[in-house]
Amino acid sequence: MMLVGTLRRVAANESMRRVQLGWLLALAADGAYVVSLLVYAYAQGGVLAAGLVTTFRSLPSGFLAPVLSSFADRFPKARVLLAVHVMRGLTVAVVAASAFAGVSITLVLVAVVVEGLMIGLNRATTLSLMPALARSPEELVAGNATITLGEGIGALVGPVVAGALLMVGGPELGLSASAASFGLAAVAVLSLEVVAVRRTAPAVAPGGSRRLLDMLAGFGALRRYPSAGLVVGLFGSQTIVRGALTVLIVATAVELLGIGESGVGYLTSAIGGGGLIGATLAMTLVTGGLLALPFAIALAMWSLPIALLGFVPHPAFAFVLLGVVGAANASLDVAGFTLLQRCVPNAVRARVFGALESVAALGMTIGAAAVPLLVQLVGLQAALVATGLFLPVLAIATFPILRRADAAAVVPHRELAVLRRIPMFAPLPLTVMEHLAGSLEQVRYEKGTAVLTQGDAGDCFYVVASGAVDVVHDGTHVKTLAEGDGFGEIALLSERPRTASVIAREPVEAFRLPRPAFLEAVSGSSDSVVAADELMTRRLAELGHH
Numbered sequence: 001m002m003l004v005g006t007l008r009r010v011a012a013n014e015s016m017r018r019v020q021l022g023w024l025l026a027l028a029a030d031g032a033y034v035v036s037l038l039v040y041a042y043a044q045g046g047v048l049a050a051g052l053v054t055t056f057r058s059l060p061s062g063f064l065a066p067v068l069s070s071f072a073d074r075f076p077k078a079r080v081l082l083a084v085h086v087m088r089g090l091t092v093a094v095v096a097a098s099a100f101a102g103v104s105i106t107l108v109l110v111a112v113v114v115e116g117l118m119i120g121l122n123r124a125t126t127l128s129l130m131p132a133l134a135r136s137p138e139e140l141v142a143g144n145a146t147i148t149l150g151e152g153i154g155a156l157v158g159p160v161v162a163g164a165l166l167m168v169g170g171p172e173l174g175l176s177a178s179a180a181s182f183g184l185a186a187v188a189v190l191s192l193e194v195v196a197v198r199r200t201a202p203a204v205a206p207g208g209s210r211r212l213l214d215m216l217a218g219f220g221a222l223r224r225y226p227s228a229g230l231v232v233g234l235f236g237s238q239t240i241v242r243g244a245l246t247v248l249i250v251a252t253a254v255e256l257l258g259i260g261e262s263g264v265g266y267l268t269s270a271i272g273g274g275g276l277i278g279a280t281l282a283m284t285l286v287t288g289g290l291l292a293l294p295f296a297i298a299l300a301m302w303s304l305p306i307a308l309l310g311f312v313p314h315p316a317f318a319f320v321l322l323g324v325v326g327a328a329n330a331s332l333d334v335a336g337f338t339l340l341q342r343c344v345p346n347a348v349r350a351r352v353f354g355a356l357e358s359v360a361a362l363g364m365t366i367g368a369a370a371v372p373l374l375v376q377l378v379g380l381q382a383a384l385v386a387t388g389l390f391l392p393v394l395a396i397a398t399f400p401i402l403r404r405a406d407a408a409a410v411v412p413h414r415e416l417a418v419l420r421r422i423p424m425f426a427p428l429p430l431t432v433m434e435h436l437a438g439s440l441e442q443v444r445y446e447k448g449t450a451v452l453t454q455g456d457a458g459d460c461f462y463v464v465a466s467g468a469v470d471v472v473h474d475g476t477h478v479k480t481l482a483e484g485d486g487f488g489e490i491a492l493l494s495e496r497p498r499t500a501s502v503i504a505r506e507p508v509e510a511f512r513l514p515r516p517a518f519l520e521a522v523s524g525s526s527d528s529v530v531a532a533d534e535l536m537t538r539r540l541a542e543l544g545h546h
Contacts, residue, residue, distance in 0.1 A: 015192055016133040016143050021186035022085060024150040025127055029181030030119075031158020032165070033092055036174030037112070039166060040095075044105040056109050057116035058361065068121045068354065075130045077350065078192040079116030084122045085189065089182030091115040095173035120357035126328050131341050132429045139339065141291075145334045151281035152272065152330065153518025194429070219355050221348040228343040228352055230398065231336055234299060236359040237394055238332065241303045243367025244374075244387050245325075248306070251380055256313045270319045274326025279334075281327060291335040292406035296399045298332035300392040301325075307388025310381045339406060345434070356365035415440050418463050418511060421484040424535060427527035439517035445469075445504040452502040461518045467508035471501040473543045480505060490519055490536050499543055 011017050037057075094111040126147065134140035158178075165174040182482035182543075222229035247268050253259050337477060344352050374383045403448055415437035419425045420441040425433065442465075445451055451462060451469060463486045471478040471487065491498050492515050522528045 005093060007090050013135065013143075015194065016130070016139070018188050018192050019081070019126060019129060019133060020143070020150055020183040022081070022479055023147055024154050025181050025185035025188060026085060026122060027089070027151050028158040028161070029088070029092070029154075029178045029185065031154060032162035032174055032181070033115075033158075033178035035159045035162035036096065036166065036171040036178060037406040040099050040171035040175065041105060041108075043171070044422050047104050052105075053112050056482050057112050057119075060113055060117055064117060064120075068117060068124075071319065072085060075294070076194065077125055077132065078189065078194045080121070080350075081125045081129065081192070082186055084118050084125060085182055085186035088115050088118045089179050090120075090123070092175060092182060093179035095406045096172060096179055096370065099172040099175055101519040119394075120299070120354060120361075124350050124353035124357060127337055127341070127353050129194070131349070131434070132432075135429055141338050143332065143545050144337045144341075145279065147337075148330045148333045149276070151333075152279045170509055183203030221344055221352050222346070222355060225344050228340055229403060230405055231295075231340050231343060232356050232359055233395070234295075234398065234402070235336055235356055236363045237301060238302055238391060239360040239363030239372075240367040241306070241387055241391055243364035243369075244371045245306060245367075247368050247371040248363075248375075248380075248384060248387065251375065252309065252313070252318070252384065254518060256380055257315045257318055259315055266374040267318060267322055271326040272328070276326075277323070278327030278330030280337075281331065291339050292399065292403040295332060295335035295339060296395045296402060298328045298335060300395040301328035302332060303388045303391035305388065307385045307392075310384030311386060313381065338514060343405065381512040414465075415511065418465055418484065422463060422486045424522055424528045428521060432521055434442025436513065436517060440511040440513055443455065443510050444490045445508045445510070447504055447506050449504045449508075450501055451504060451508070451510070452488060452498050454498050454501045456486060456498045458496075458498055460486045460516050461486060461492055461513040461515070462502075463511045463513070465511055467510075469502050469508055470505050471500050489518075489532060492534060493522075493536050499540070 041053045045052075091111045091114045095108055095115075098108045098111070127144075130143045130147070131140055134143055161177065162174045165177055222232055255265055302325060305324045309318055309321050340352065340356070341349060343484065371387075374386065378386065400448055416433055417437055419440075421435055424518065425436065428436075440463075445467075464481055464483050466483055467480045468480055469487070470480055481502075487502055488498075490496065522532045
């Protein structure tokens with residue numbers, strides 16, 4: 001799908017549009033905040049202070065992301081996301097006020113830690129919320145692609161704006177603007193509405209130790225859903241290479257390419273520029289189909305250019321290669337996030353993404369720590385080659401397993417496709433559709449068998465998966481329903497006996513949806529209520545009822 005079509009698909013969904021706007025504003029605020037904070041810290045205490053704020057901001061979030069993300073599963077995700085934006089805005093405002101007042105950097109670190117804890121929760125909540133807003137698998141991938149595009153734009157715009165503000169009013173102005181942008185992100189999601197999904201079990205187990213274990217349920221879910229564990233493991237491997245690249249890029253610019261310390265910034269910007277291009281290209285993933293192949297290709301291409309740079313260390317070639325890394329990163333995120341959303345049920349999605357944040361932080365640390373030893377053992381160019389070949393080999397080795405994991409996603413594609421063709425279900429988000437699909441019972445009827453009998457009480461809604469049925473009222477044939485058609489809603493919606501008999505015209509395969517699940521889904525969305533009422537009115541008119 002082309003970029004314009006994908007953006008139009010997301011823009012047509014008001015709730016998704018609000019989340020995307022909040023995400024973009026928060027990313028821009030984050031980029032401006034980091035630049036302003038580092039400049040302020042450096043002015044206060046030099047390199048040591050800058051290093052302290054960086055560590056204090058990132059390390060606690062990496063360790064506590066699984067615990068914090070449990071809040072996004074225990075409470076309404078829309079409210080959690082609002083609280084995250086508000087909290088980030090307030091803490092950055094505290095840092096800005098401290099900068100204006102000339103407060104000691106030690107006191108500022110407390111606010112830095114609190115804001116840093118919200119980083120992983122912001123991503124985990126946003127990504128776990130997407131299936132509750134998307135109305136189809138295609139729209140889910142479109143939303144993930146737009147998130148990746150927004151991340152690239154925000155990461156580019158934020159630092160640029162911060163640079164301009166630093167020239168005008170110093171880091172204090174940049175910090176104040178960042179706080180305001182987080183506030184605007186909160187406003188964007190303030191009236192966000194999400195269709196709720198009934199929980200079949202308590203989200204949090206009682207008892208202190210059990211409660212702690214539940215907070216770490218993201219890692220438990222990775223054991224219960226090995227497909228998700230595989231995706232998270234591959235993401236973790238990618239972050240190891242990413243951590244290694246953050247160190248290698250400095251040595252490469254200064255020692256291998258001879259473009260000096262400023263070249264580090266230029267090479268890093270090449271990754272960012274490639275990310276914008278990659279996010280645009282990732283829109284072509286919006287097909288709703290299997291994503292194992294795009295994920296594996298993006299994983300391999302994430303580090304293969306690093307190996308090529310080791311073989312051909314030329315400045316111009318380096319910019320192109322690192323641009324490819326950025327493009328692969330965007331595609332990897334779109335395919336990987338969607339795979340992860342498909343592989344786990346809604347009840348633990350936020351915690352799984354919290355586990356991913358923790359794994360990513362650990363991977364970055366391992367990669368950055370391993371590079372100095374690797375360079376000392378084999379030299380810089382050989383270290384580039386070894387690092388670059390790691391992910392392609394891993395992608396090839398795990399692709400068969402990844403393909404099976406994609407095909408065996410917990411979100412049942414066939415059942416979703418059948419339900420999506422029913423007008424009253426079409427407006428429902430994927431999380432509700434996922435619940436409905438799990439409630440379906442597959443049934444078969446031979447030719448001439450009565451599926452429904454006029455006058456009986458109604459207890460189920462039916463969807464024809466294959467074959468055809470005849471609708472008969474008072475002995476008169478009314479119409480024939482075929483694949484993708486549903487029936488039985490009148491008795492469920494109006495609490496009256498079955499108004500017609502339905503007889504299998506030929507061998508029929510159908511899905512039966514119990515009344516409680518049907519009524520819960522239809523009543524949860526105003527659009528579904530309208531569609532159901534229109535359908536019932538039309539069918540009663542066909543039967544001669546007024």
